Amino acid sequence: MVAYRSKVVERIELPARERRERALEEAGYNVFELPSEDVYIDLLTDSGTGAMSDAQWAALMRGDESYAGSRSFDELESAVAEVMGFSRVVPTHQGRGAENVLYGALLSDGDVVPNNTHFDTTRAHVANQGADPVDCPVAGARDPTADGEFKGNFSLERAREVVDDVGAERVPLVIQTITNNSAAGQPVSVENTRQVREFADRIDATFVIDACRFAENAAFVRRREDEFADYAIDEIAREQLRHADAVVMSGKKDGLANAGGFVATDDADLFERCKQRAILYEGFPTYGGMSGRDVAAMAVGLREAVEEGYVTDRLEEIQAFADLLEDAGVPVYTPPGGHAVYLDAGAALPHLDAADFPGQALVCELYREGGVRGVELGSFAFPDTDRPELVRLAVPRRTYHGEHFEHVADTAAAVLEKRESVSGLEVVSEPANPELRHFTAALAPLSD
Structure with missing residues (x-):
């Protein structure tokens, strides 16, 4: 059951593919560097990005x-x-x-x-x-x-x-x-x-x-x-x-x-x-x-x-989003959590080694294909750890609706249809602090 109705709306637009390609290159293949107006569905984080009551x-x-x-x-x-x-x-x-x-x-x-x-x-x-x-x-x-x-x-x-x-x-x-x-x-x-x-x-x-x-x-x-x-x-x-x-x-x-x-x-x-x-x-x-x-x-x-209606709606929204992705054949971390759906980039792009940053490659392809911004939480964000290659699609609270999630699922499915053509990435510049390098590091596609 949907627990809200809209009082204020914001118009959003899917930029043309050429514009997305250019924006991704200018951002150094790091989606933190993308201007928000170049993003259609923004699932980078659920931190401070929700709609207030x-x-x-x-x-x-x-x-x-x-x-x-x-x-x-x-x-x-x-x-x-x-x-x-x-x-x-x-x-x-x-x-x-x-x-x-x-x-x-x-x-x-x-x-x-x-x-x-x-x-x-x-x-x-x-x-x-x-x-x-x-x-x-x-x-x-x-x-x-x-x-x-x-x-x-x-x-x-x-x-x-x-x-x-x-x-x-x-x-x-x-x-x-x-x-x-x-x-x-x-x-x-x-x-x-x-x-x-x-x-x-x-x-x-x-x-x-x-x-x-x-x-x-x-x-x-x-x-x-x-x-x-x-x-x-x-x-x-x-x-x-x-x-x-x-x-x-x-x-x-x-x-x-x-x-x-x-x-x-x-x-x-x-x-x-x-x-x-x-x-x-x-x-x-x-x-x-x-x-x-x-x-x-x-x-x-x-x-x-902590209100019953809010938190129930929140968990059900995330579960429904995970179901859409799974139904589209996208490998997700199960069971889903409460604020995001995490994609298994290692399973989604099995031809890429961890050193090729498959999670970051998937993040870039989601944006290139459908203007969707997520975040990598694998070997790029956490170097020198043994964490799985995950991509987090964090859902802002009380913000997106069913049609938005359907677009994300369709985008992810389209990326996987041509997964073999997805190239890995390499870091070309990064800050001195390794714990926070994913915020500002620049990358480039691996040459063949």
């Missing part, structure tokens, strides 16, 4: 732009306490600002940080503090065809190996990302979160949950974890999050906003350390790099994210 637009008009003591911050603080269960909030301009504030307060040179799977900015922020980010996915997480209801879980077995190898004193922080973006948006069970809490206690580590998609994760928990079959989404969310010492949040995901993020905790000492660091990097503690109107919109969005 009428209630959020009303909140924008009521936003309090006071530098200090903003009423809008009081609204955010109240929403975080009600929805997520934390009493202290440090606002930031977006999720990576929250990562900088929290991980900068917790990490030192030589530390080791286990995570079920680090995403790009998380990995970069950990490395920026001189620490070593270590992925701890469960068996099957990196197999696009493996069965499993909670393939996003944190592997306690792998984490214990890390501690045995380096010593508990070098592991001051443990992170669990829900849902697990780098593992194809797969959910994490509450039971796994409880186990990670116990593990962190045993090694005297701070336990942080990256809660960017906490509401989508809670919806999966209710469907797949018997204990919570009769719970409301917000009840599940609070139960899962309460096991963390702190959460880091991008409000551009399950805050349903176009900007903003925060760190939330009940720990008074950690709160004070984060607040002081945020003043240096983000702004005064009652606006944190955001306008008051953005703070107000995120406060409303947090409450909307």
